[in-house]
Amino acid sequence: SAVISQKPSRDICQRGTSLTIQCQVDSQVTMMFWYRQQPGQSLTLIATANQGSEATYESGFVIDKFPISRPNLTFSTLTVSNMSPEDSSIYLCSVVSPAGSEQFFGPGTRLTVL
Amino acid sequence: AQRVTQPEKLLSVFKGAPVELKCNYSYSGSPELFWYVQYSRQRLQLLLRHISRESIKGFTADLNKGETSFHLKKPFAQEEDSAMYYCALKGSGNTPLVFGKGTRLSVIA
Numbered sequence: 580s581a582v583i584s585q586k587p588s589r590d591i592c593q594r595g596t597s598l599t600i601q602c603q604v605d606s607q608v609t610m611m612f613w614y615r616q617q618p619g620q621s622l623t624l625i626a627t628a629n630q631g632s633e634a635t636y637e638s639g640f641v642i643d644k645f646p647i648s649r650p651n652l653t654f655s656t657l658t659v660s661n662m663s664p665e666d667s668s669i670y671l672c673s674v675v676s677p678a679g680s681e682q683f684f685g686p687g688t689r690l691t692v693l
Numbered sequence: 694a695q696r697v698t699q700p701e702k703l704l705s706v707f708k709g710a711p712v713e714l715k716c717n718y719s720y721s722g723s724p725e726l727f728w729y730v731q732y733s734r735q736r737l738q739l740l741l742r743h744i745s746r747e748s749i750k751g752f753t754a755d756l757n758k759g760e761t762s763f764h765l766k767k768p769f770a771q772e773e774d775s776a777m778y779y780c781a782l783k784g785s786g787n788t789p790l791v792f793g794k795g796t797r798l799s800v801i802a
Binding site: 673679682683685 | 727737738739783787790795
């Protein structure tokens with residue numbers, strides 16, 4: 580299994596500011612993803628964090644708004660830039676187990692934008 | 694395109710009653726199907742996957758390729774089953790899970 584931690588667990592931010600969320604995994608993993616879960620909604624994939632190269636973004640998500648870093652196989656960051664109230668959501672880091680058999684999720688970062 | 698449909702947003706059943714949470718999918722290849730559960734104030738966790746053909750906490754799910762369905766069933770619901778349930782699909786290769794909108798199961802004593 581893979582144990583995932585995220586920082587911060589929650590934050591309240593002002594409109595127009597940016598927040599960087601950290602994701603740390605206890606083992607080296609190849610596949611790492613960032614999801615968003617808006618209030619009352621399901622999980623939507625934002626991007627795949629690629630180690631050593633630019634992240635791969637899903638339709639509707641762009642690098643300028645959600646820059647992602649993946650400096651190594653155990654760590655990634657997601658930045659939510661120039662925030663607006665519509666960005667209020669839970670942001671989840673997810674990884675595929677080294678065996679490739681299961682996808683694990685972090686505890687999430689609950690973001691509220693005022 | 695991959696799509697997962699969970700038609701019920703909320704399902705309320707009495708304790709001891711059978712439960713069926715519906716999931717239909719759309720995928721051109723051979724998918725892997727999963728059920729994830731999120732209990733109150735806990736993180737999302739895997740409940741079961743179709744390739745394992747196992748029963749977890751009394752829940753089972755059978756992949757029906759003809760009907761493109763992967764419904765989750767339990768013969769006798771328990772109060773501790775109250776949670777949010779998500780059906781998810783994984784395509785071929787190193788692709789991430791695609792989730793349905795989720796069904797909130799409420800088991801009433």
